[in-house]
Amino acid sequence: MVQTILHGIPVSAGISIGKVYFMHRAGMHVVSHEPVHPDRLGYELERLDMAFDRARQELKDALDKVPPELKEHASLIDSHLMILADPKLQGSARRILEEQCIEAEWALDQAVERIADVFAAIEDPYIRERIQDVRAVSERVMNHLALLDRDNGAAALAAKPLSNRVVLMANDLTPADTIEIEVEKIMSLATEQGGKTSHTGILARSLQIPAVVGVSGLCETVKDGDLVIVDGLNGKVIVNPEEAVLGTYGDLKYQFEKYHQTINQACQLPAETTDGFRIMVYANIELAEEVTAALDHGGEGIGLYRTEYAFMHRRQLPTEEELYEEYKDLASICAPRRVVFRTLDVGGDKIVGVEPTDEANPAMGLRAIRFCLRHEELFKRQIRAILRAALHGNAALMFPMISGLRELNQAKFILAKAQRELEAEGVPYAKDMPIGMMVELPSAVVIAEMLAPEVDFFSIGTNDLIQYSLGIDRTNRYVSYLYQPLHPAVVRSIKHVVDAGHREGIEVNVCGELASDPYCVPILMGMQVDGLSIAPQAIPGIKRIIRQATLEECKDLLRDVLAANTVSKINRQVKETVFKRFPEEVMFFSSLLDLDEG
Amino acid sequence: MKPNERTASRGDLEEDVVSGVVAEVCVLNEQGLHARPAAKLAQEAQKFVADIQLVSGDAQADCKSILDILTLAAAQGCGLELRATGADAQEAVEHLTEFFKRRFGEKR
Structure with a gap:
């Protein structure tokens, strides 16, 4: 070999x-790419046919249950039944199975891919998209194949240990x-x-x-x-x-x-440079359960609790009590460490029970704070739960995606309303909870000095800030090469916000992947940000970098970076410096930066 | 008017369609052979035992396969050829030619 x-x-x-x-x-399905023993060919063919039969029966049953007023749904089921019966799918999967002597799953997979290849060449976008129906049907058959596998137990399992x-x-x-x-x-x-x-x-x-x-x-x-x-x-x-x-x-x-053992052993030590500059390292989490990992990895609190989960993946919107219980648990487990609750940061398409809006460009549409301001009752419910939970620990509230003063004031107005309501109802809540905002839109960066007096802290969301500043959808492979975390505009934006916040005497933290990148952290330190909020697993390594560095050298690096006018110059500068100072971190960490160029 | 059909017995060249029937048809409905019309067409074709092919230029599709029909992406006004071989080929072509004329039962 x-x-x-x-x-x-x-x-x-x-x-x-x-x-x-x-x-x-x-x-979904684990597919073996091994050929099967010729003796098993008949078994695999039978399994394939049986899975198709079951899928067909399943759809027919579903069709029977469709009430007459929902005819439109029925026509989708009809067309899926047609695809199930289509010689091009089942027939070609059978042929491939026999020719290559492979498992039913892989044969079906190949049959679908062959059809997909043909469809991909179709000009009419409507027809081209019908491949999704083929995929949906094949998923259904795959599910039955998997179930059949389980039914038939040992024989099948032996093939995929x-x-x-x-x-x-x-x-x-x-x-x-x-x-x-x-x-x-x-x-x-x-x-x-x-x-x-x-x-x-x-x-x-x-x-x-x-x-x-x-x-x-x-x-x-x-x-x-x-x-x-x-x-x-x-x-x-x-x-x-x-x-x-x-x-x-x-x-x-x-x-x-x-x-890893070394950094994990030292991860509970404070993140302080050798010349005495102290920086807080918090964790970003999405589920309350992650709090253990966050604290075990040396997190000094939760710098970003993404609160969306409770509103998604369920049938009904959570009640205030449910949210309160969740938030209270998190706040009390973390106490006395801080938990920053970021209010809902999604669009209506992901939230149960909200009428979806038809938007051409959802990333710039009705989402995050805009969505919340439009659904005031929902927003207030969440704020009330946070206000109440804050009594049980050290909680803060943060608004996402603020674009300007008016929006911030509207959000704060609803906050004040929630407080008045709780007051009137005699429900206890935390009266002095810090209120912060995410700085992730270029507009907020530019007017940071106007926003700073209105909040207790800033948290710079670098993932979105980079995308919005550079006009790059980083999941779009055609332009993702332009996703440059250390673009001079990004570095300057962050510095501007840190300085504006500090002039006003408020805390400025950075969350987003930039804050856990070994190459970028020294630059953020040079700006003297107050805290970083990062994935729990990244905390030990980042703390170690901070503990080995000096504020002086980070300031020097920042000065050099600010003097450079292209991304490649900056990347080269950072690479050289960081590589020399923190060889292990560089070797054992992956970076967001594209360091190979230039 | 009878469909434009002829029994293919034109000598050696078309030996493979000896017992075959061929007819010219045209897509008349507004949407062309989109999902619903294609589904209906395949359903109609499946009523026959004959092998039925739809030919458009170089492309050929199994008329009993909705997926195959879709790949022709035949728009309104598109001319196609129906080719059937087998026991009920004649009936099949007549029936389907009529079905094309009725715009696959679509309103427009």
């Missing part, structure tokens, strides 16, 4: 050495896929698609396993069961590694794990 080295983008640090397991393209930890590979992983992954069985991730900010990276970092994305040739080159090294430090996938390479990587893996 010949060693092959594939290159990709490292998105989660670490090294893993293990056997490959391929996940079905569309996710996931008893040992594996290197999980896929063409791409979506958030939906990851729900089904047995996380404890995964030692690392590698995908053919995806970029620096893809979901795979977020998942891998939260699991603290190595990951490489955007690996071209992955699906083609790697087979189930191959021995691979996933190098999440340098962005490599090495297939069938040679003996010597295995040795080198074994050493590197050991060093990396030792480094």
Whole structure:
């Protein structure tokens, strides 16, 4: 077997050495790419037909239950039934299965992809999109295949043992896929698609396993069961590694794990530079359960609690009592450390029970504070719950996506209304809770000095600020190369906000991925930000950088960065300095920056 | 008027359609062969045992497959050829030609 080295983008640090397991393209289902024994061919064909039959029956039953007034839904079911009966799907899956002697799942997957290829070439966008119906139908059949597998127990299971930890590979992983992954069985991730900010990276970092994305040739080159090294430090996938390479990587893996042990041991120490500059390091969390991870990794509180979850993935909107209970628990577990509750930061499309709006450009549409101001009762419910919960700990409230003074005042007006109501009802609440705002729109940056007197703190949301400042949708692969966290405009924007806040005597924190990037943190320190709020797993490493640095050298670096007029000059400057000072962090961390250019 | 059909017995060149029936048809409805019309057309075709193909230029589609029909992306005014072979080929072509004329039962 010949060693092959594939290159990709490292998105989660670490090294893993293990056997490959391929996940079905569309996710959900783990598909074996191994040929099956010819004896099993008949069984697989039968399974495929049975899954189609069951899917058909399921849809027919559904059709019977559709009340006459909902005819439109029925026509969708009708067309799905047509697709199920279509010779192009089932027939071609059967043929592929027989020709290649493979599992039913993979055969179906290939049949769908062949149809998708043909559809992709169709000019009429309406017809082209009908491929989604084909995918939906195939998902349904896949589900039945999976169930049949379980019904038939041992025989099928023997073909796909996931008893040992594996290197999980896929063409791409979506958030939906990851729900089904047995996380404890995964030692690392590698995908053919995806970029620096893809979901795979977020998942891998939260699991603290190595990951490489955007690996071209992955699906083609790697087979189930191959021995691979996933190098999440340098962005490599090495297939069938040679003996010597295995040795080198074994050493590197050991060093990396030792480094992690060291930083984890020191993670509860305060983040203070050797010349006495103290900076707070908080955690960003989305679920109240994550608070344990946040505190275990040395978080000095929660700098950003994303409160959306309670409003999504459920049938009814949460009551004030439900929100209060959730917030109270979080505040009291963290006490005396601070918890910053960010009010709802989504659009109506994600919220249950809210009539969806038809928007051409939702990222710039009715979302976050704008959505809340339009749904005042919902907004007030959340604010009341936070005000009440704040009595049980050290809580603060923060408004997202504020674009100007008027919007801020409107939000504060509703806050005041909530306070008056609670007062009148005799419900106890915290009267002195700090109120802050996110600075994530360029307009808020420019008028930061006008906003600062109106709040107790700023939190700079760099992810959105970068996107809105540079006009880049970072998930759009055609322009994602322009997502440059250290663009001179971004650096200056952040500095402007920090200075404006400090002149007014308010606290300025930075949340967003920039705050956990080893290359960017020294620059933020040079600006003397008061706090960073980052993913729990990033806290130990960032604290270690801070504890080794001096404020003086960070100020020097900032001066050099501000003097440079292009991203590549800045990146080069930062790379040189940080690399020299923090070689381990650089080696063992993945960065957002595109440092290879220039 | 009878559909523009002819029994394909034009010698060696079309040996593969010896027992076949061919007819020219035209897409008349406003939407063209979109999902619903395509579904209906496939449903109608499935009533016959004959192998029925729809030909548009270089492209050929199995008339019993909604997916295949969709890939033709045939718009209003588009001329197609129906080719059927098998036991009930004649009936199938007559029936489907009529169905094309009725705009697949679409209003417009």
